[in-house]
Amino acid sequence: MPKAQLFITCLGDQFYTSTLQNMTHLLERLGVELTFPPEQTCCGQPLFNNGFEDKTRPVAMNFMRAFAKSDSPIIGPSGSCVSMVKHHYPSLFKEGTPEHSLALDIASRTFEFTEYLVNVFKITDVGAVYPHKVTYHASCHYLREMGLKTEAKTLLNQVKGLEFVQLNEEETCCGFGGAFTVTYPEVSRSMMENKVKHIISSGADTVVTCEPGCLMNVAGGLHKAGSSIRAMHIVDLLSSKES
Amino acid sequence: MTETHPYIGFEKYSEHVPPSIPLAVQQATSRFVGGRAARVAELPQWGQLRRIGSDIRQHTIENMDVYLTRLEEKVAAAGGHVHWAETAEDARRIVLQIAKENNVKNVVKSKSMATEEIELNHALEAAGIEALETDLGEYIIQLAGTGPSHIIVPAVHLKKEEIAALFSAKLDINAPTDPIELARIAREVLREKFLNAGMGISGGNFLVAETGTLVMVTNEGNGRMCTTMPELHVAVVGIDKVIPDWESLTVFLKLLARSATGQKLSTYTQFITGPRRAEGEFGPKEFHLVLLDNGRSKILKDPIGRDVLKCIRCGACANVCPVYKNVGGFAYGSFISGPIGAILSPQMYGTQAARELPYASTLCGACADVCPVKIPIPTILRHLRRRVAQGDAFALPTIPAPIRETANLASLALAQDWIYRLGARLLPIINPFFRKDNWLSNMPYPLNRWTKVRPLPPFGARFRKWWIVRSVKETESTR
Numbered sequence: 001m002p003k004a005q006l007f008i009t010c011l012g013d014q015f016y017t018s019t020l021q022n023m024t025h026l027l028e029r030l031g032v033e034l035t036f037p038p039e040q041t042c043c044g045q046p047l048f049n050n051g052f053e054d055k056t057r058p059v060a061m062n063f064m065r066a067f068a069k070s071d072s073p074i075i076g077p078s079g080s081c082v083s084m085v086k087h088h089y090p091s092l093f094k095e096g097t098p099e100h101s102l103a104l105d106i107a108s109r110t111f112e113f114t115e116y117l118v119n120v121f122k123i124t125d126v127g128a129v130y131p132h133k134v135t136y137h138a139s140c141h142y143l144r145e146m147g148l149k150t151e152a153k154t155l156l157n158q159v160k161g162l163e164f165v166q167l168n169e170e171e172t173c174c175g176f177g178g179a180f181t182v183t184y185p186e187v188s189r190s191m192m193e194n195k196v197k198h199i200i201s202s203g204a205d206t207v208v209t210c211e212p213g214c215l216m217n218v219a220g221g222l223h224k225a226g227s228s229i230r231a232m233h234i235v236d237l238l239s240s241k242e243s
Numbered sequence: 244m245t246e247t248h249p250y251i252g253f254e255k256y257s258e259h260v261p262p263s264i265p266l267a268v269q270q271a272t273s274r275f276v277g278g279r280a281a282r283v284a285e286l287p288q289w290g291q292l293r294r295i296g297s298d299i300r301q302h303t304i305e306n307m308d309v310y311l312t313r314l315e316e317k318v319a320a321a322g323g324h325v326h327w328a329e330t331a332e333d334a335r336r337i338v339l340q341i342a343k344e345n346n347v348k349n350v351v352k353s354k355s356m357a358t359e360e361i362e363l364n365h366a367l368e369a370a371g372i373e374a375l376e377t378d379l380g381e382y383i384i385q386l387a388g389t390g391p392s393h394i395i396v397p398a399v400h401l402k403k404e405e406i407a408a409l410f411s412a413k414l415d416i417n418a419p420t421d422p423i424e425l426a427r428i429a430r431e432v433l434r435e436k437f438l439n440a441g442m443g444i445s446g447g448n449f450l451v452a453e454t455g456t457l458v459m460v461t462n463e464g465n466g467r468m469c470t471t472m473p474e475l476h477v478a479v480v481g482i483d484k485v486i487p488d489w490e491s492l493t494v495f496l497k498l499l500a501r502s503a504t505g506q507k508l509s510t511y512t513q514f515i516t517g518p519r520r521a522e523g524e525f526g527p528k529e530f531h532l533v534l535l536d537n538g539r540s541k542i543l544k545d546p547i548g549r550d551v552l553k554c555i556r557c558g559a560c561a562n563v564c565p566v567y568k569n570v571g572g573f574a575y576g577s578f579i580s581g582p583i584g585a586i587l588s589p590q591m592y593g594t595q596a597a598r599e600l601p602y603a604s605t606l607c608g609a610c611a612d613v614c615p616v617k618i619p620i621p622t623i624l625r626h627l628r629r630r631v632a633q634g635d636a637f638a639l640p641t642i643p644a645p646i647r648e649t650a651n652l653a654s655l656a657l658a659q660d661w662i663y664r665l666g667a668r669l670l671p672i673i674n675p676f677f678r679k680d681n682w683l684s685n686m687p688y689p690l691n692r693w694t695k696v697r698p699l700p701p702f703g704a705r706f707r708k709w710w711i712v713r714s715v716k717e718t719e720s721t722r
Contacts, residue, residue: 008706010657013667017705024710036710041663047650049606049625051632051642055654062658144608173565177605182692184603187257189696190265190569191605220697223682 002121003033005067007076007085007110010042011212016077019212022239023077023113026126030117039066045084046178048092057092061099064089064106073120074110077235078211079142080178082112087145112142113235114151114210124158130240131161135204137195137218138171139211152210152234159237167207168198176217188217196221199229206230208237248592251576253599264400264571268392271399272562278505279559279613286501296498297617299491300553304543310452310485311534317455321517323530328479331361331537338363338444338477339370341531345475347372347441351433353459353466354378355446356556357479357535359391359578363444374444377433377465379426386413392572392580394558395503400571433465443469443527447480448555449495450532451514453488457532459513460499467511476518476527481535483552495555498615502557538591545637547626551586553616560610560620566603575600582610586623594631598641601627649689670702 004027008020027034044059063085067074076082086107093100117123134156142148156164175181175191195218199207207222207229209215219231283289303310315325328334334357342350350372352358364385367374376385383398384391386409391397398406403420410418410428418428445466449458457478459466470476486492500506519526543549561567561581572580576597577588585604589597601624610620632650634640640647656662677683682698685691693699 010663013704013706014670014702015700017703017709020706021709038664038707038710039660041660042657044657047654047657049628050602050646050650051625051628051630052650052654053629054633055650058658059654062660066660140605140607140609144612171609173605173607173609175565175605177607180602180605181696182689184254184257184566185692185696186260187566187569187603188605190260191565192697194565194569216700217697220682220699223680224697 001031001033003035003070003072004116005070005072005074006034006036007040007043007067007074007081008036009076009078009081009212011216012077015216016212016233019077019233019235023075023235026235026239027075030121030123030126032121035070035072037066037069043081043084045081045088048084048088050179053092060089060092060103064099064102067106068102072109073116074106075113075116076110077113077233078213079112079139079146079148080211080213082110082115083141083145085110112146112148112210114155115146115148118151118154124154126155126158126238128158128238128240129160129242130206130237132206133163133165133204134206134208134237135165135167135199135202136170137167137174137199137207137209137214139209139214140173142210143171148210152208155234155238156208159240165202165204167202167204169194174214174217174221176211176213178213181217192217192221193225196225196227200225200227204229206232206237208232208234210234248577248588248596250595251588251592251597251600253570253574253576253603256574256576257570260570260574263402263405264392264573265569267400267402268571269568271393271396272568275503275505275558275562279502279562280505282501282505282507286497292494292497293615293617296494296555296615297553299486299494300555300616301550303486303491304483304549304552307482307485307543310487311482314450314452314455314485315534317452318517318530318532319455321455321530322520323455323517323532326531326533328533328535328537331535334361334479334533334535334537335363335366337533338479339366339372341475341477342367342370342372342442345441345529347475349436349440350374350442350444351437351440351469351473352376352378352381353443353445353461353469354381354397355444355479356391356394356578357446357481358444360481360537361479361535362578363479375433375436375440377437377469378461378463379429379465382429382433383409386410389573390578393561394556394579394581394583396558400573437468437472440469440473442475442477443471443473445470445476445478447478447484448499449492450480450485451487451489451492452485454516456489457513457515458492459511459515460496460509461513462504462506462510464511467513470513470515471526474528475531476515476529477531477533478515479533479535481537482539483554499555499557502555502559502613502615542590545590548586548590548623548637550618550623551583551590553618554583554587555616556583557615559613559615563609563613564604565607565609566605570603574603582620582624583618586618586620586627589627589630594627594638594641598631601625601631664707667702667704667707670704674701674703
């Protein structure tokens with residue numbers, strides 16, 4: 001039986017409990033034996049991306065210690081947080097140090113949720129049913145840093161009843177960008193409004209993304225625009241059994 | 244040393260972007276993005292070309308002294324004069340000196356980012372020399388009295404109606420909104436000036452060290468007139484524009500027009516090697532090349548930041564940048580805007596003046612994907628954010644204290660899981676105060692900077708508890 005550790009991400013932890021529960025159920029249903037290291041907090045990306053590399057190191061160390069207790073794969077429902085661990089942790093530590101080796105080890109076994117399903121677990125049909133018109137927003141780090149161009153769509157393609165509609169400017173940033181939202185709120189607003197405009201004009205009743213950050217931004221934007229379109233994390237859509 | 248630059252207030256500007264700017268910018272840039280994508284799709288070896296282009300530029304900036312020395316020799320051998328300008332002030336002084344020695348009263352200019360960088364027009368005007376921009380876009384912004392808002396389309400922020408109004412006001416005519424008519428009006432004004440100019444000033448897209456050749460890639464033909472009709476031609480070019488040889492040039496000519504405008508090749512590609520050789524030949528009597536440093540050799544000392552000097556000024560990064568497309572070029576507060584401006588200005592003007600620019604990005608990475616010479620823009624943005632936040636060998640930190648304190652606290656709380664978990668348990672307490680329709684709105688600082696734009700989901704970290712309860716139940720049931 002394959003084993004894995006849940007990396008819930010701090011945004012997931014604070015705002016998306018049911019998504020994390022769905023991820024647990026879905027992976028367990030597929031036969032993955034899950035553990036959850038409770039010492040995990042945040043991957044440190046907000047500090048890292050804002051230039052506080054020195055302040056990131058202790059946060060990364062906390063993460064690595066939490067997940068080093070087991071040697072099983074680490075699965076997170078966020079391309080951005082996973083990319084932080086996978087691509088940036090090794091750069092935080094000097095080559096040749098035990099911390100650097102640990103970072104390389106952790107990086108090599110950390111996977112984004114859809115990446116794990118499609119490329120590691122090799123499953124594309126998880127038995128989901130979702131008879132709706134669905135459009136997809138490609139999140140920046142998921143797409144460009146992780147290079148996950150087809151995984152989400154491959155999974156959506158197998159969902160029964162789902163009608164996929166293409167989102168105009170699918171690969172354009174929604175304006176989240178972590179601290180960017182509060183550093184330049186007005187620019188973030190314009191970007192978010194563009195994204196929301198395209199989602200509404202797609203004709204879909206659901207927009208799906210693989211990123212809690214984008215989800216918060218887009219769902220909030222849709223609500224503010226008075227739209228009834230549902231913004232969903234892909235985990236929740238893939239856990240759906242009916243309507 | 245480079246001159247002190249006024250503080251670049253990106254945030255302040257971003258709060259009051261004239262709504263016409265993003266509209267005009269998005270319209271123009273999507274045309275370029277579409278054109279570029281089509282050209283790239285036609286070329287199966289595009290990825291290979293980018294790699295080669297990137298390698299050549301990397302090699303060149305790492306051996307710039309060698310190629311610049313060669314270039315100087317070859318330009319001199321072809322009968323041209325080479326001037327070294329360490330600063331913008333030096334460059335202006337050199338150009339004014341040449342104008343003075345030759346008693347020049349009228350100058351025609353072709354589009355040049357280097358002369359925008361040194362703000363040459365102001366200096367010429369102050370010296371009583373009329374300098375006229377002859378590129379249509381540059382002519383428009385000269386009439387408007389602003390700098391460029393895009394690397395290759397300087398007036399991209401203006402709609403045709405605004406340009407017509409500008410022409411009407413400045414030229415005292417009744418200008419129509421038809422772009423072809425507007426171009427005709429400009430052409431008539433400019434034609435006269437070409438004939439009377441004592442000096443032509445240009446920039447340059449590349450400097451081929453092998454033969455001392457200035458390469459100009461243009462679309463309007465005015466560049467050719469500026470560099471051949473007047474008796475004097477002065478080219479002001481950044482030292483970073485040097486490339487080794489003609490073989491490398493073929494790579495960049497393939498990359499540049501496709502990335503910039505979605506053309507296979509620009510309408511005009513000019514190769515200028517020195518002045519005319521004999522009376523009766525076309526071309527100017529004298530050719531001067533002003534090689535502009537203005538902080539570039541300082542940037543070269545930074546092994547990460549120096550990759551910005553690989554840039555071939557195609558503007559593709561701006562065309563795909565969602566931030567640029569929503570704020571326009573003026574937000575970047577200098578001659579160069581978009582993602583490349585966000586990594587050049589903080590290095591050229593320092594992180595005192597330009598500390599906001601490295602943060603003017605969501606790190607979405609679209610720029611790096613299209614850059615024809617593979618400049619790792621997000622990596623350099625993060626590098627410069629480190630310079631701003633913690634300081635490095637090049638500059639002391641310039642981040643405001645409250646942000647630094649917030650980061651210190653966050654680091655402390657996130658590195659100790661008990662603090663984090665305590666915080667997660669306490670946060671839901673504030674939900675009832677701001678809750679409306681299952682969303683949180685109108686929150687106090689700093690969360691108001693989120694909720695002024697869109698509501699926040701309620702805090703509700705319940706997963707950890709759920710996991711524990713569930714594990715206990717499982718243990719009991721298996722017992």
